[in-house]
Amino acid sequence: MISKLPPFTLVYITNPDTLGGGGETPTQATEPAGDPEPPGNTITTGDPEPPGDSESAVMTLPGQPTTPPPDEGTLRGITDSGGPGVPESVSSGSDTAQHHIEAVSRAAPELAESFKSLNLNPNLQQTLLSTSFAQTAIGVDDEQAVATLKPVVADLKRDSEVVTVALWDLNSRSGQLPEVINLINSAQPLFTFFELQGAPLPTGLIGPPQRVEDWVRARLHKRGKRLTKKMRETLGAPGDNFIANEFYKYARVVHKRIGVDYTVGITQSMIAGDDQGEIFWNYFTASRDHLLVTSTYDLRGYARKAGRSFEVALMMLVVAQLLVEMNSRLTFHQDTGCIFDFNSDRASVIESIRALKIDDDCLSKISDKYRQAALAMLDALRSYKGEGEEAPAPEEEEVDYKHWLEQLDKLGEE
Numbered sequence: 001m002i003s004k005l006p007p008f009t010l011v012y013i014t015n016p017d018t019l020g021g022g023g024e025t026p027t028q029a030t031e032p033a034g035d036p037e038p039p040g041n042t043i044t045t046g047d048p049e050p051p052g053d054s055e056s057a058v059m060t061l062p063g064q065p066t067t068p069p070p071d072e073g074t075l076r077g078i079t080d081s082g083g084p085g086v087p088e089s090v091s092s093g094s095d096t097a098q099h100h101i102e103a104v105s106r107a108a109p110e111l112a113e114s115f116k117s118l119n120l121n122p123n124l125q126q127t128l129l130s131t132s133f134a135q136t137a138i139g140v141d142d143e144q145a146v147a148t149l150k151p152v153v154a155d156l157k158r159d160s161e162v163v164t165v166a167l168w169d170l171n172s173r174s175g176q177l178p179e180v181i182n183l184i185n186s187a188q189p190l191f192t193f194f195e196l197q198g199a200p201l202p203t204g205l206i207g208p209p210q211r212v213e214d215w216v217r218a219r220l221h222k223r224g225k226r227l228t229k230k231m232r233e234t235l236g237a238p239g240d241n242f243i244a245n246e247f248y249k250y251a252r253v254v255h256k257r258i259g260v261d262y263t264v265g266i267t268q269s270m271i272a273g274d275d276q277g278e279i280f281w282n283y284f285t286a287s288r289d290h291l292l293v294t295s296t297y298d299l300r301g302y303a304r305k306a307g308r309s310f311e312v313a314l315m316m317l318v319v320a321q322l323l324v325e326m327n328s329r330l331t332f333h334q335d336t337g338c339i340f341d342f343n344s345d346r347a348s349v350i351e352s353i354r355a356l357k358i359d360d361d362c363l364s365k366i367s368d369k370y371r372q373a374a375l376a377m378l379d380a381l382r383s384y385k386g387e388g389e390e391a392p393a394p395e396e397e398e399v400d401y402k403h404w405l406e407q408l409d410k411l412g413e414e
């Protein structure tokens, strides 16, 4: 790494270390199948730490199920179970993590203690540690690593069950995320957002435009339905839609590796998918089992019309889908200007972005614990000023004649 990373960055560990091996490629969650987890396997160089505190102790949680969750989106009910997920492939990289935590202990003992007491998912521990040490270039500068880790630990320490969320920009070039992440994190104590960097992008997701039309046709066919001409027209051009189900498949490995509670992919396309037999496309967001996907398609233009920054619009989509994913009773509904509007007329999202509100009815479906935090995040977004007007949106859906006439005038003047 070259320069200083913004706070709340997570750097993906591509290859944790040479000892662990396995499972880098985001194809399938390669479980260390028959491997009886040997607690004594890690080279602990006789460190004096009591077993209860050491990295290797956190690694093995024998009671945890290691089978992947069912394919269809069951999940929900974060209230009590939203904590650490299945610790997977934690054995790789634990050595490095051990060295890192020792370094932190030397440089800032109290920070190391706080960090350990957070009881984080072991994979998230590793990711945070390696991120903190990643930016120290060649010579490992413990002080700098400590400085990076400190605000994150402080943020995670504010509640015993902080929900961790990684934003993963697949191809949307949403540049101003660190600023809005800072804002939203400091606005409430229950959610900590990160920006994920360096995770491998499967070419199937960001390569040549996906053949969404074929995919939709095949899915419909399976259910005895046809893709009508009218439906086909709404699918747009190749690349306009992105298949959420493909994302879930690839992102699962990345999600587990980084160890956060929720991972949000951000794509420049609209979202198509198959949600338990319901085939959809042109969506802004979708989610399944702790994986979310959010679209920035047309969003710059919509945000501008709503008088808000693009990042605010994006975060509104993220927060809304996250809350729906977390609260089983909460669903998207007919448009009322609420952040949970269904927005079947896509432009109606402008009203949601402008209002940044949650209906009373929707609010009552958010679990008590997160209600205040949800409102606080929207308040923070409402107050966000951002960078002012950005470059013209690449995907204006309407021709702005006034603008073009002005441009022509300008040309005439030159």
Ligand SMILES: [Zn+2]
Pocket (backbone or CB within 6 Å): 333, 336, 338, 339, 340, 341, 358, 359, 361, 362
């Ligand atoms: Zn609502």
